[in-house]
Amino acid sequence: MKSVTDCKNTVLVVDDEARIVELTRLALEPQGYTVIGALNGGDALELYADHHPDLAFAILDYMLPDMLGDELLERLMAIDDTVRCIAASGCCVDEIAESFLTGTATFIPKPFGVETLMEHIAEVAVAPTS
Numbered sequence: 600m601k602s603v604t605d606c607k608n609t610v611l612v613v614d615d616e617a618r619i620v621e622l623t624r625l626a627l628e629p630q631g632y633t634v635i636g637a638l639n640g641g642d643a644l645e646l647y648a649d650h651h652p653d654l655a656f657a658i659l660d661y662m663l664p665d666m667l668g669d670e671l672l673e674r675l676m677a678i679d680d681t682v683r684c685i686a687a688s689g690c691c692v693d694e695i696a697e698s699f700l701t702g703t704a705t706f707i708p709k710p711f712g713v714e715t716l717m718e719h720i721a722e723v724a725v726a727p728t729s
Contacts, residue, residue, distance in 0.1 A: 661688035
Protein backbone atom coordinates (compact mmCIF):
# COMPACT_ATOMS: atom_id res chain seq x y z
CA MET A 600 0.00 0.00 0.00
CA LYS A 601 1.43 3.36 -1.03
CA SER A 602 1.39 6.35 1.27
CA VAL A 603 0.95 9.87 -0.06
CA THR A 604 4.69 10.44 0.28
CA ASP A 605 5.40 7.48 -2.03
CA CYS A 606 3.84 9.24 -5.00
CA LYS A 607 4.12 12.93 -4.16
CA ASN A 608 7.25 14.69 -2.98
CA THR A 609 6.45 18.41 -2.95
CA VAL A 610 5.85 20.16 0.37
CA LEU A 611 4.38 23.61 0.97
CA VAL A 612 6.05 25.30 3.95
CA VAL A 613 4.32 28.43 5.26
CA ASP A 614 6.04 30.53 7.91
CA ASP A 615 6.45 34.28 8.30
CA GLU A 616 10.13 33.74 9.11
CA ALA A 617 12.13 33.07 5.94
CA ARG A 618 14.84 31.31 7.96
CA ILE A 619 12.30 28.74 9.18
CA VAL A 620 11.23 28.04 5.61
CA GLU A 621 14.88 27.65 4.61
CA LEU A 622 15.76 25.42 7.58
CA THR A 623 12.78 23.22 6.80
CA ARG A 624 13.92 23.05 3.18
CA LEU A 625 17.41 21.99 4.33
CA ALA A 626 15.86 19.28 6.52
CA LEU A 627 13.47 17.90 3.89
CA GLU A 628 15.43 18.03 0.66
CA PRO A 629 17.87 15.27 1.76
CA GLN A 630 14.76 13.17 2.49
CA GLY A 631 13.72 13.47 -1.18
CA TYR A 632 11.21 16.33 -0.88
CA THR A 633 10.95 19.46 -3.00
CA VAL A 634 9.99 22.45 -0.86
CA ILE A 635 8.00 25.47 -1.98
CA GLY A 636 7.69 28.24 0.57
CA ALA A 637 5.37 31.09 1.44
CA LEU A 638 5.76 33.83 4.04
CA ASN A 639 2.04 34.55 4.50
CA GLY A 640 -1.38 33.00 4.04
CA GLY A 641 -2.24 34.80 0.82
CA ASP A 642 0.87 33.54 -0.95
CA ALA A 643 0.28 30.07 0.51
CA LEU A 644 -3.24 29.98 -0.96
CA GLU A 645 -1.93 30.91 -4.41
CA LEU A 646 0.82 28.29 -4.27
CA TYR A 647 -1.58 25.67 -2.98
CA ALA A 648 -4.11 26.39 -5.72
CA ASP A 649 -1.35 25.97 -8.32
CA HIS A 650 0.40 22.93 -6.81
CA HIS A 651 -2.07 20.98 -4.64
CA PRO A 652 -2.29 17.94 -6.96
CA ASP A 653 1.46 17.45 -6.50
CA LEU A 654 1.72 18.20 -2.77
CA ALA A 655 2.43 15.46 -0.27
CA PHE A 656 1.52 17.80 2.60
CA ALA A 657 1.81 21.35 3.94
CA ILE A 658 3.55 22.66 7.05
CA LEU A 659 1.72 25.73 8.36
CA ASP A 660 2.83 28.20 10.99
CA TYR A 661 -0.14 29.22 13.09
CA MET A 662 0.73 32.91 13.54
CA LEU A 663 0.93 34.47 10.09
CA PRO A 664 0.83 38.21 9.36
CA ASP A 665 -2.40 38.07 7.35
CA MET A 666 -4.36 35.18 8.90
CA LEU A 667 -4.24 32.49 11.53
CA GLY A 668 -3.29 28.96 10.64
CA ASP A 669 -6.73 27.47 11.30
CA GLU A 670 -8.25 29.96 8.83
CA LEU A 671 -5.55 29.09 6.30
CA LEU A 672 -6.21 25.37 6.75
CA GLU A 673 -9.94 25.94 6.28
CA ARG A 674 -9.28 27.87 3.06
CA LEU A 675 -6.87 25.20 1.81
CA MET A 676 -9.54 22.58 2.51
CA ALA A 677 -11.98 24.60 0.40
CA ILE A 678 -9.60 24.09 -2.53
CA ASP A 679 -8.92 20.41 -1.77
CA ASP A 680 -10.45 18.76 1.28
CA THR A 681 -7.81 16.02 1.25
CA VAL A 682 -5.06 18.45 2.25
CA ARG A 683 -2.58 16.90 4.65
CA CYS A 684 -1.12 19.36 7.11
CA ILE A 685 1.37 19.72 9.91
CA ALA A 686 0.59 22.82 11.93
CA ALA A 687 3.42 24.42 13.90
CA SER A 688 3.55 27.09 16.57
CA GLY A 689 5.60 28.16 19.54
CA CYS A 690 2.76 29.77 21.48
CA CYS A 691 -0.64 28.76 22.89
CA VAL A 692 0.19 25.16 22.04
CA ASP A 693 -2.83 23.44 23.62
CA GLU A 694 -5.39 25.85 22.17
CA ILE A 695 -3.83 25.80 18.72
CA ALA A 696 -3.45 22.02 18.66
CA GLU A 697 -7.19 21.63 19.30
CA SER A 698 -8.08 23.93 16.39
CA PHE A 699 -6.13 21.72 13.99
CA LEU A 700 -7.73 18.41 14.92
CA THR A 701 -8.85 17.10 11.55
CA GLY A 702 -8.31 13.70 10.03
CA THR A 703 -5.46 14.90 7.85
CA ALA A 704 -3.73 17.33 10.21
CA THR A 705 -1.29 17.04 13.07
CA PHE A 706 0.34 19.61 15.34
CA ILE A 707 4.02 20.08 16.19
CA PRO A 708 5.19 22.60 18.81
CA LYS A 709 8.11 24.87 17.94
CA PRO A 710 11.01 24.54 18.17
CA PHE A 711 11.28 21.06 16.71
CA GLY A 712 14.10 18.96 15.33
CA VAL A 713 14.35 16.97 12.13
CA GLU A 714 13.59 13.67 13.86
CA THR A 715 10.38 15.02 15.39
CA LEU A 716 9.38 16.57 12.07
CA MET A 717 9.91 13.25 10.28
CA GLU A 718 7.72 11.50 12.89
CA HIS A 719 4.91 13.97 12.19
CA ILE A 720 5.38 13.54 8.45
CA ALA A 721 4.98 9.79 8.88
CA GLU A 722 1.80 10.39 10.91
CA VAL A 723 0.20 12.74 8.39
CA ALA A 724 1.27 10.58 5.43
CA VAL A 725 -0.91 7.68 6.58
CA ALA A 726 -3.89 9.77 7.77
CA PRO A 727 -7.08 8.79 5.93
CA THR A 728 -8.40 11.48 3.62
CA SER A 729 -11.97 12.76 3.58
